[in-house]
Amino acid sequence: MSTRRARLAWMSTRDSLIAAAAGLLDSSGPDGVTLRAVGKCAGVSHNAPYKHFQDKEALLAAVAAQELRVRGAAMQAAVEEAATPLDALRAMVRDHVDWAMRHPRRFHLIFGLWTRYDEELDRAAGETRRLFVQAVRAARESGALRAHDDERTAALLMSLAHGAIDLALGGHLAEDGKGRADPQGLVDDLIAVLSVNP
The missing domain is CATH 1.10.357.10 (Tetracycline Repressor, domain 2)
Structure with a gap:
């Protein structure tokens, strides 16, 4: 995969994680936003959020x-x-x-x-x-x-x-x-x- 395409995929995953976290925030409040739940909601592996965000506070x-x-x-x-x-x-x-x-x-x-x-x-x-x-x-x-x-x-x-x-x-x-x-x-x-x- 080219560097540009890899960056776009990375950004797309990051944006998907942010959108999933916002949805969980709306439905469950901040306590419902966990990196694992966000990964599941975004349809990515449970480890994917950790590649983009240091922790829950960084995601929020x-x-x-x-x-x-x-x-x-x-x-x-x-x-x-x-x-x-x-x-x-x-x-x-x-x-x-x-x-x-x-x-x-x-x-x-x-x-x-x-x-x-x-x-x-x-x-x-x-x-x-x-x-x-x-x-x-x-x-x-x-x-x-x-x-x-x-x-x-x-x-x-x-x-x-x-x-x-x-x-x-x-x-x-x-x-x-x-x-x-x-x-x-x-x-x-x-x-x-x-x-x-x-």
């Missing part, structure tokens, strides 16, 4: 990095499809909340505590953060958003979104129940407060 970091790359692509799409920079920012945050509510285990994996540095995950997280701060900056520069510090405003928006997501996932926040609000509504409220002409 790869799942988180891949998910962040997908989130980054969704952020880019929001910018391209929006009529204004403020609409793009609003769409980004709303999409993020929607994704987290549909994939709570992926959300908690990515934004949970990591005990070991992973370069791929760090790079993916940095890129999605950069895209979000850039969207805040664009909304401010368009005159639609009051923000004295783009980084802090981005952190404020994400902090509110993540807190509201956690409360909603825990059953402590619902439009027709506790808190009389939902994460989407609270994000919209904060953006309205920060907007120059809400």
Whole structure:
């Protein structure tokens, strides 16, 4: 097998393992993700995952990095499809909340505590953060958003979104129940407060 073909096969196996791990994470939580179970789910030998990942934490970091790359692509799409920079920012945050509510285990994996540095995950997280701060900056520069510090405003928006997501996932926040609000509504409220002409 040529070197190029071998690399493509290696990448294909790695991608299959990451997809299988994401599926197991969704269905069984992090405890259900074992290298052996992932190998079985991906249809490869039980030793194959060990050729690609040092251990379970490395595999979960790869799942988180891949998910962040997908989130980054969704952020880019929001910018391209929006009529204004403020609409793009609003769409980004709303999409993020929607994704987290549909994939709570992926959300908690990515934004949970990591005990070991992973370069791929760090790079993916940095890129999605950069895209979000850039969207805040664009909304401010368009005159639609009051923000004295783009980084802090981005952190404020994400902090509110993540807190509201956690409360909603825990059953402590619902439009027709506790808190009389939902994460989407609270994000919209904060953006309205920060907007120059809400």
